[in-house]
Amino acid sequence: MAKTQRHPLSELAQYLPDNTLAEVLAYLQKYKVQLTITQARRSILGDYRNAHGHHAHRISVNGNLNKYSFLITLLHELAHLVTYEYHRHRVAPHGREWKNNYAAILKDFLARQVFPEDIARELNRSLHNLGASSCSEPGLMRVLKNYDDDTYGLHLVEDVQPGQWFVTRDNKVFIMEKKMRTRYLCTAYPTGKQYLFNALYEVKILDSHPEFP
Structure with missing residues (x-):
């Protein structure tokens, strides 16, 4: 709470x-x-x-x-x-x-x-x-x-390019796959499960793969 x-x-x-x-x-x-x-x-x-x-x-x-x-x-x-x-x-x-x-x-x-x-x-x-x-x-x-305040370097999911890695506020890592009709298809790491994100969801873009910079 x-x-x-x-x-x-x-x-x-x-x-x-x-x-x-x-x-x-x-x-x-x-x-x-x-x-x-x-x-x-x-x-x-x-x-x-x-x-x-x-x-x-x-x-x-x-x-x-x-x-x-x-x-x-x-x-x-x-x-x-x-x-x-x-x-x-x-x-x-x-x-x-x-x-x-x-x-x-x-x-x-x-x-x-x-x-x-x-x-x-x-x-x-x-x-x-x-x-x-x-x-x-x-x-x-x-x-x-x-x-x-851009202190935390957050971006909207719609700003993430296909193939880019990003992390959510609860520290879950994903790779951007592609835009669907109104949402974005992303794959979770390391589980491989796929999720649809709202375009306006805030995330932090990673410079490289989380384990292989």
């Missing part, structure tokens, strides 16, 4: 793009949100849990995200909160009501011109049919990756 850390709201600025703190704080304070910043989680970027009993609304966001990804993820979860306030559990998690609320929140931040042009363009393009996460919107994910 990812370690969590609650941050004083005044420290949020280090995770957010310039000129967005006041607006974000307004949402968090209005709905009395308990915000938690976590270590990287493989399966999700953020999470929302509704208020119940003595518990406040709770939102968690991965702390390793770049500032624009962090903000978009936080707004995504705030849209879940707003949808819950109006509809409780009577609507689908990513249904029309959530999409309308998320679009309204995004439009507010887009109007403030807090996103670089490439991210703003992809967000505007997706407003008519917002995905359940940025990972389900390939164009948006690609431009957001341009703002990641």
